[in-house]
Amino acid sequence: MSAQTPLLQQLIEALKALPGVGPKTAQRMAFQLLERNREAGNKLGKALLAAMDGIGHCQSCRTFSEQPLCGICQDPARSQSPLLCVVGSSADMQAIEQTGQFDGRYFVLMGQLSPLDGIGPAELGLDQLEQRLAAGGIDEVILATNPTVEGDATAYYLSELCQRHHVAVSRLAQGVPFGGELEYLDGSTLSHAFSGRKRL
Amino acid sequence: MSAQTPLLQQLIEALKALPGVGPKTAQRMAFQLLERNREAGNKLGKALLAAMDGIGHCQSCRTFSEQPLCGICQDPARSQSPLLCVVGSSADMQAIEQTGQFDGRYFVLMGQLSPLDGIGPAELGLDQLEQRLAAGGIDEVILATNPTVEGDATAYYLSELCQRHHVAVSRLAQGVPFGGELEYLDGSTLSHAFSGRKRL
Numbered sequence: 001m002s003a004q005t006p007l008l009q010q011l012i013e014a015l016k017a018l019p020g021v022g023p024k025t026a027q028r029m030a031f032q033l034l035e036r037n038r039e040a041g042n043k044l045g046k047a048l049l050a051a052m053d054g055i056g057h058c059q060s061c062r063t064f065s066e067q068p069l070c071g072i073c074q075d076p077a078r079s080q081s082p083l084l085c086v087v088g089s090s091a092d093m094q095a096i097e098q099t100g101q102f103d104g105r106y107f108v109l110m111g112q113l114s115p116l117d118g119i120g121p122a123e124l125g126l127d128q129l130e131q132r133l134a135a136g137g138i139d140e141v142i143l144a145t146n147p148t149v150e151g152d153a154t155a156y157y158l159s160e161l162c163q164r165h166h167v168a169v170s171r172l173a174q175g176v177p178f179g180g181e182l183e184y185l186d187g188s189t190l191s192h193a194f195s196g197r198k199r200l
Numbered sequence: 201m202s203a204q205t206p207l208l209q210q211l212i213e214a215l216k217a218l219p220g221v222g223p224k225t226a227q228r229m230a231f232q233l234l235e236r237n238r239e240a241g242n243k244l245g246k247a248l249l250a251a252m253d254g255i256g257h258c259q260s261c262r263t264f265s266e267q268p269l270c271g272i273c274q275d276p277a278r279s280q281s282p283l284l285c286v287v288g289s290s291a292d293m294q295a296i297e298q299t300g301q302f303d304g305r306y307f308v309l310m311g312q313l314s315p316l317d318g319i320g321p322a323e324l325g326l327d328q329l330e331q332r333l334a335a336g337g338i339d340e341v342i343l344a345t346n347p348t349v350e351g352d353a354t355a356y357y358l359s360e361l362c363q364r365h366h367v368a369v370s371r372l373a374q375g376v377p378f379g380g381e382l383e384y385l386d387g388s389t390l391s392h393a394f395s396g397r398k399r400l
Contacts, residue, residue: 005266007251014247017240019232025220030251031291032219034264035310038252040217045248047214048233051207052241055234064234066205091231110235 008034060132062125063090063108072097072106081105082139084132086158088112088146096144104142107132112150113157124154126161133165140168147174208234260332262325263290263308272297272306281305282339284332286358288312288346296344304342307332312350313357324354326361333365340368347374 008030015026033041057063058070060079065071073079083104087093093106109124121127132138141162145151155171162169175193176185208230215226233241257263258270260279265271273279283304287293293306309324321327332338341362345351355371362369375393376385 005255005264005270007247007254007266008264011247011251014240014244017233017237017244018229020225020228027291027294028220029218031289033217033248034251034255035289037217040214041248041252044214044217045245045252047207047211048241048245048248051211051230051234052238052245054207055205064205064208064231066207070205089231089235091227094227 057110058108061106061108062110062128063093063106078103078105080137082137083142084138084140085142085144086129087144088151088154092144092146102142109145109154112145112148112154114150121157126158129158130161130165133162133167138167140170143169143171147172257310258308261306261308262310262328263293263306278303278305280337282337283342284338284340285342285344286329287344288351288354292344292346302342309345309354312345312348312354314350321357326358329358330361330365333362333367338367340370343369343371347372 011030012023012026015021015029016023018026021029033044054066055064056066058065058073059068060073061070063070063072067074081104083102084107085093085096085102085104086107086109087096088109088111090108090110093108096102096106107125107129109126111119111124113119113121113124133141141158143155143158145154145158159169159171173196174189175196176182176189182190211230212223212226215221215229216223218226221229233244254266255264256266258265258273259268260273261270263270263272267274281304283302284307285293285296285302285304286307286309287296288309288311290308290310293308296302296306307325307329309326311319311324313319313321313324333341341358343355343358345354345358359369359371373396374389375396376382376389382390
């Protein structure tokens with residue numbers, strides 16, 4: 001017979017919803033919380049419920065936000081910027097924010113075009129993006145979608161949309177990553193780096 | 201500025217309490233739940249609160265239980281068994297249950313002797329174990345503590361306790377694990393296997 005009580009079984013089952021967590025890890029997590037850190041377990045439970053219930057999307061850029069507008073869209077210095085960066089996810093947006101390089105506004109697709117998975121322009125809020133382009137005030141759209149097949153397709157679709165609205169459009173440079181060793185780079189990265197080489 | 205809302209920050213912070221989860225993994229978990237599976241996030245939140253609040257310890261064997269007595273201790277066929285297996289944690293107990301080899305009762309220490317960490321006999325409920333030994337009905341105590349330095353020390357302490365109560369005591373066999381390759385085994389395992397060799 002199983003030595004697990006129903007509540008414990010439910011907890012282990014629920015932990016398996018986390019990415020990268022299988023049955024063994026879920027069991028270890030449950031036991032660790034129960035044995036050593038019930039307070040942290042309670043805190044995590046409350047944080048999950050509060051976040052799932054309280055976090056919506058920014059009405060302007062679609063990133064996660066508890067307010068109708070996110071912090072960046074509320075910032076007058078940024079929300080008037082002529083630069084608009086389009087990213088695939090809130091995590092990508094955060095990675096860019098952490099570089100401190102960009103001080104314009106964002107638009108978060110929350111996915112990338114993938115017709116086979118039923119993700120089309122409507123799911124990515126592209127009508128909303130189009131309204132923002134039509135409203136004017138944007139000089140350049142920087143496409144920062146992932147350098148993958150889906151990301152490229154999304155970027156291509158978006159570039160056509162921008163051109164229709166006569167807005168300049170650019171894409172993040174592709175090439176060799178900082179600190180990478182040429183020896184271990186894949187062929188596509190190397191060919192992108194070659195074809196995109198810059199004169200010094 | 202950070203692109204994270206307070207609720208999101210709290211959630212990421214709380215997820216880091218899980219074993220093996222650092223800041224990057226916590227962020228990925230939070231975004232994945234928010235983007236794709238809010239229902240699972242809610243379920244996990246509720247399961248955590250229910251488990252942290254509702255799961256206590258079995259009064260008899262100390263394993264996790266929602267009832268005063270766990271399923272095994274409630275089972276008359278098992279709770280009258282003359283065999284008592286002492287394990288370090290509920291996870292160990294479950295691993296033994298899954299073999300289907302043992303049909304006696306358990307006593308779960310919920311730790312191992314470690315005076316430097318302030319874990320002495322009282323923390324492991326050894327007075328409770330002693331009461332059970334004194335109450336009689338137990339012919340043999342099987343020590344299934346971990347084959348580590350702390351586990352060995354705990355087993356040594358427990359064996360003296362059992363001898364004082366004139367109860368036979370045994371320890372899990374140590375040797376080469378099934379499917380292991382001798383070439384890659386550590387020296388202590390091999391020497392244990394040699395000194396514990398069996399005549400065929």
